[in-house]
Amino acid sequence: MSKDTKRTIPAFIDLAAQRQRMGDRIGRALLDVLESDQYILGPQVAEVERRLAVFCGAKHCISCANGTDALLLALMAENVGPGDAVFVPAFTFVATAEVPVLSGATPVFVDVRRDTFNMDTDSLEGAIGAAKARGLTPRCIIAVDLYGQPADYARIHDIAAAHGLLVIADAAQSFGAALSGKKVGTLAAYTGTSFYPSKPLGAYGDGGALFTDDDAKAKLLLSLRNHGKGPSQTETEEIGLNSRLDSFQAAVLLEKLGLFPAEIVARQAAAQRYNAALAAVAKVPELMAGTTSVWAQYTIITDRRDAVANACRAAGVPTAIHYTSPLHQLAPYRDYPTASGGLPNAEWLVDRVISLPMHGYLSHEAQDLVIDTVLGALGTVRKNIAAE
């Protein structure tokens, strides 16, 4: 039985409720892998790649070991390296900035918007100028779909086209979302996602995938993720990585894909309910026109974050802060360039964001406890909750 139904206190992400929903199927699927003796790149891996591509409408899905490698493999496939500038938001998980450094390139930090939390395209122009002023060659933009909402790809593509840049989508948090009717996986030349267990579509270990419509790049990525080997596995054609998905994780993903559409709907309903109840006391997340979110996180902005965090702790309601520092202020990243104009929004957000429990199995009772606790902390009593 999930925590929700037992005590009404929600889990931050309820993997136990999800496992219960899958029943015996998940154990059987794992046992099938065990008995197959094909633990890495087994038939489940090919099948999950096929189904993920169909799910999002991308031509190719290339699975890999984690979401960080997915981004790194895209940079490797494009020969991004020393002297190249890669534009990344300053307010995201550190992996987004890690990969340009690992490929020998220079991350250049771009500010984000306060309403969507995603890359600010005016700041992107300022970052391109700052990169050129440093003598770097602008090569690509890694746009992050933070908390589950796609970035403003229409505007990002315009800027990319004007400057001859490649766009990579960091969709670690947004697989399953859409923009103007197109699913995440089809919004950029390459899309990387993560199957870390707490992601909206999570495995029971590390995993990731890349999506592309480019046949030649897909073939190259298949080689790069497997030590640069060619199709026969004997010849070595590229300098690659060990970044293969294991068959156990693929089996888990195949089971979870069956639940995923309903979970997305449940997350969206929960977000709407939070929005309706909390908009009067905090800045609630906004979606751009034409986007859907998979609500990897439900994150509010408040000047009284400590009061919310303390009240939630006292009530047993888990919260999290994503992220406590903008990337350009983290010690290893301090010397990399930033957009001209600075990164004021990223610096502002890190002091004010707080994420509340969010998953596809959040009961109304559990959600009401969260809402009442936040309203209590911010000095308002809930009057009118959205219709159930």
Ligand SMILES: Cc1ncc(COP(=O)(O)O)c(C=O)c1O
């Ligand atoms: C925005 C973003 N990018 C990249 C990653 C990296 O994914 P992984 O942990 O699977 O390497 C994450 C995971 O937390 C993420 O949230």
